[in-house]
Amino acid sequence: MDVKERVEGKGEGCKMEVKLIEKSGNEMRFLVTNLSVSLANALRRAILTLVNVAAIEDVTIYKNTSSMYDEVLALRLGLIPLKTVPTDKKSSKKIRFLLKEVGPKIVHASDMKVEDPDFAPVYDKTIIMELKRGEEIDLEAEAAYGNGLDHAKFVPAHVFYHFYPIIDIKDSDVKNAKEIAKKCPVNILEAEGGKLSVKKGSIDKCILCKACEDFAGKDVIEISSDPKKIIFEIESWGQLSVKDIIDEAVSGLNSELDMIEEKVL
Ligand code: SF4
Known part of the structure; x- marks a missing residue:
């Protein structure tokens, strides 16, 4: 069993x-x-x-004249939940995002242009930052699949x-x-x-x-x-349905146990 x-x-x-x-x-x-x-x-x-979910992993910042440090901005981007296509193996798929805005403006997750809408942010109204008058942000980001062993941002x-x-x-x-x-x-x-x-x-x-x-x-x-x-x-957190999360967790656990069985028996 x-x-x-x-x-x-x-x-x-x-x-x-x-x-x-x-x-x-x-x-x-x-x-x-x-x-x-x-x-x-x-x-x-x-x-x-x-469980494997997608999250922003690499960020290239071309311009940031806001009061938010580049490091803090990159960290915030990594924590935005992204819709994820379920996969029981870690996929090598990368998803590109662009963000270019000028203040005054509250920049939301929905302002990011995503090349594959299957991986759009789960919550449009997630606030990324506030730009004061004349402040600018111009960046490119890349999301990748990962799991909780890689980083807490991949915990589903x-x-x-x-x-x-x-x-x-x-x-x-x-x-x-x-x-x-x-x-x-x-x-x-x-x-x-x-x-x-x-x-x-x-x-x-x-x-x-x-x-x-x-x-x-x-x-x-x-x-x-x-x-x-x-x-x-x-x-x-919205990347996957609870059903997909349980499915993937159970199949992940099964494959780890199968591997142990294979190696020792
Ligand atoms: S019934 Fe349960 S939740 Fe309510 S006060 Fe008692 S222990 Fe706490």
Whole structure:
């Protein structure tokens, strides 16, 4: 059984279950039951390091009379998320960008002329710099594929996981139920009719901060977690869809394991 089968909960005798909790835009949350923490972490690290996305790598500045140093400008350009055509191998494709502007102007990512629209900036309104009256910028940039092992600018998403929360309300009839509910930063506690409870269907949104427990005491509400249930949260920076990110991370992990198997067996 390969990593993909384990992550997808297939395979003989595998009791793993995967349930999609939420998927909207660039974000996805899913619950995996009976997944080992080491495998969960392997998937997280594969997303951070084995997924290839495009980002600006080389910048040639012909003119910069703005107050922003060339180095800072080049760094900002590198951090602009670019739409990326998914590839499970690092591609040698280079994409050229041109930027030539005169102030007064706020220069946005959409002002860059890109030779291949498949690699245009994800967010047009990303601000690159402000040019005062008469200030000029004239540069050429080249984007290339890379992954998180090369540089953090190639990391495709914010990804983390946590155990499934257990909220044990021992005494729902507390006098200060409203105050306790107000302590919850994600607003999942309620105090209807003076009784403390968790809003229906919202327990998986608990971030295990224990603010309620610290305020009310363990004799009223106790927070713990179930290590057999892991909630994954993935937010793409926009270069790739979450589905493409997971696909590429799992296939990257599989090829690394195949390589180990090939060399040692
Ligand atoms: S642990 Fe934090 S997030 Fe969870 S219910 Fe308590 S206050 Fe809310």
